[in-house]
Amino acid sequence: MGRGRIAAVIGGLVLVAAAPAVLAAFKVTDPWVLGAVALVAALALVAAGFWQERLKRLGQRRDEQRFKVADGLLTFRSGRVPKVRQVRDPLPLGVHPSAPAQATGAEPGRVAGNRVPVYVPRDVDGELREQLAAGGFVLLVGDSTAGKTRAGFEALRAQLPDHQVFVPGDKNAGKDVMAALIERIGRARKAVLWLDDLEHFLRSGTLTSVQLARILGGRGHKVILATLRSAEEDQLTHLPPDSDATQRGLGDQAAHVLEQAHRIRLKRIFSPAELERAHVRAADERIADALDYAGEYGIAEYLAAGPHLQDAYDNAWAVGRNPRGAALVAAAVDCRRAGHLSPLPKALLEELHQGYLDEHGGQRLRPEPLEQAWQWATRQRRSTAALLQSVDENGARTEVFDYLVDRHQQRLGPTAHVPDRVIPVILRHAVTTDTEAVALQMQAQGRYGLAAAAFQQAVQARRDSDGEEHPSTLTSRGNLAGVLKDLGRLVEAEAEHRAVLGICRRVLGEKHPSTLISRNNLACVLRDLGQLGEAQALE
Template sequence: MLLVGESTAGKTRAAFEAMRLLLPDYSFLAPSTREAVEVLLEDWGAIGDCVVWLDDLERFLGPGGLTLSALHRLLAPHPRMVVLSTMRSHEYNRYRDRAEHDVTGVEQDVWRQGRSVLRQAQVVQLERRWTVPERARARVLVADPRLSRALAGGERFGVAEMLAAGPELAQAWQHAWVPGHHPRGAALVAAAVDARRAGYHRPMPADVLQRLHDGYLARHGGPELRPESFHEALVWALAPTVPAGANSLLLGDAAQGYIAFDYLIDLPAQEPILEALWWEVLERAPVHEAYAIACNAWLAGSFEPAYPTFRRAAQAGIGQAEGILFELGMPLRPAEEALVSAQRRLNALRRELGDDHEDCLMAESEVATFTAHCGRYEEALHLSNELAHKAASVFGSEHRLVLGVKFGAAWSTFASGAQHEGLVMLDAAVRESTRVLGPRDMAVLDRRWWIVQLLVDAGHVGEAKRRIRALESDCAFLAANHPITVRVRRLADVLRHSSLDL
């Protein structure tokens, strides 16, 4: 069961009260972190009827946490077990099917695993603003001054939203940047909010926030803002906006650390996350969580912090990370060893989920890719053709995986020695990808780069030079440090210094 709604819509309280009313005799288990899900599964057989409580479900999704496999292991032995969870609308919408075209290679596996779990849920949408009948029923309880104040707030905000003081907290944060008010406090809150926007949903120690907030203070004016002391800033950020209220801009204490109130995370028009914060949270997060955060950093254009995390994730056995490193030209180990690991993962998934499950099909694509990197082109071509047909029947012919596998088949054809036929296939695959995904899609640009590289390796320098000029022009919209821009620039430099023009 999954309750979905905007921040402060009342999801957590509604789920908790429903559980108390309907399942009063069930045991209650609440994993605190992504890693705790795996710990829970280790002793799962001895547990009777219970509710597994996953507030803010996005914190638990992905490798090392709640995958479809882990969910099956939770549910299979216990027909009377309930997974009760909540999720903010902003996070839930990231996993909708229509969002799939916006997800490229780096984030695709994390997104796909999360989407697979959400497809199993019975979803209840909880609206932020109450209906007229709901407000009428609530007015019967006007003896509660907190409820009276929330109902008096008009219909612009939800009642639960007003009870949580969300709009007032957002306004207090915005006004705090005024010189002489609480600019250092606002910077502390900004750092804590960005940690959660990055995907790090754990409390941050005060000394870490103190170190990180300087960049946010400088962004808004630094000393010209006449900032207060750090102690004053922290006291202000922890003070309830409403007397005796439960919520403040930062929640927590010195012993446990501090975390930003979640209402602030989804506010519109927020500035880019500072690179120093990406480095910090990636270093602090456990490896599976760090991998998901690194994917977020990559998509946000902070590439340098992501590289070492992809390597750490690959060393921890996350196959998707190893595939990313190979595609970036930064392999962790020889292709032969990577292929053996990919085949092991595929076999394990087939035993658990069956041959045609989407996780198995994605794992098959990794096996085909590593087979090609081993120089076994005929075998890779056979695997790719077989997978393209199977995946098209599951996903449809225009799915990203199918388009990628078709390009892989063309790549193997060219590399096997059938260069004319292979080039025709490569161009056809890129045209189809361009039609479906658009000319600026990263996968399209990456495939065009690979064609140029294949032409260079085959000695067709003249054709490579022609294509690299067009690709340089079409990549002009990317940042100078974008990995595709860097690879295109390096290959263009090699070709410019080449005297050959075959």
């Protein structure tokens, strides 16, 4: 029974309880009547109390279902970490919404009203649920909108309903937040760490193989369930043939994490068996509509409006359409490709977009005013998603639809570079974690001058916010020294490595892993400088 009906019942019972006073007002004195009415009124008060308590509990349950972010973690409003069975809405976990259901015969949305259609079982479901039951690190890999997140959500609900589910509230929150999150997971007996879009955690160094071991090596049954787009996997694991030792080292960091995962690949195009299961669920007109295009698009891809948004972007470049809006989107896509993973400042895209507009023809395209361009780019298509989605009330920051990034990366290949002119503009607007992510991306691509500028900015930001001896500051300084070595600026690299080693020895001790790494880094530079004696002493 809903809140409205319960409230109506309570109101009726209160009126019944007031009957004795009504009789007294009308000067009814018959003792039999008064006694009977008094008894009924007393029972009504008891019943009203019961229904009030039920209404209160219903309100509490509904309040619990409204999530908040506390200490970097998605929790109930009460601050409790939910169990899997208590998370009925997959949208906060990263599932793309679909258009609202229209057909009267459609099955009601079981988990999120009508924004999420009934689930079409996938061929990998059996393997996925078996791996979740076994525990460990499970990684779903596939194209954007292939249905990775929904498949993971449904498998969790079916297999591990009583596990607590830990969902980072901000994918770019940083290492300290992840460390605190891991501590909480360690205290839980049954827990799932949910990492949608794993590339955010790998590129920033937030998730390491050491942290994986801490989570999975603890007591109880622990699972890490993550998703990763195929294009991002290519970038993280396939380095150019001429990669140097530094680039290979950066790739190894991601590889050490990925090699510990049981990877399950989810195809964008549904198999014949999956299509049969979709036909069974075609009472939902959205699934029926998607089946009409199943030869060209995946069911999940079509439901998330990926093809519609891609078409809208491609067509917008035509003369007199929305070329300025398309330029804003192109700028956002390249910011993501450059390593900027957190929501993009509106001011950043406005500063960048003119270059993309000029590349496509500039004023010959008869571009629309900037305000109109933003309205077009942020408008929802098919009541589902926008090319650029605002993430705060004032629209100061936006997220680009990842399907567009995926398609662009597939079209150009994993090693294609964002134009050099874009990077300094990104750095002027970037927070520290994005500055470091961009620096690492530039270093991995062998663009050492841009990487050095980004690392220098990151080092200063870390000094200002965390102090000279904080591990994040030391990591940034070590990364800067590595890029200086790549540039052949060996004397500067030596000075940085010596400074970092001195702090590590004093603060962490001679045997700490960070100290040992710093010693090895300094030894490598000394060898390049010809100072072999000191280099050997450090090794």
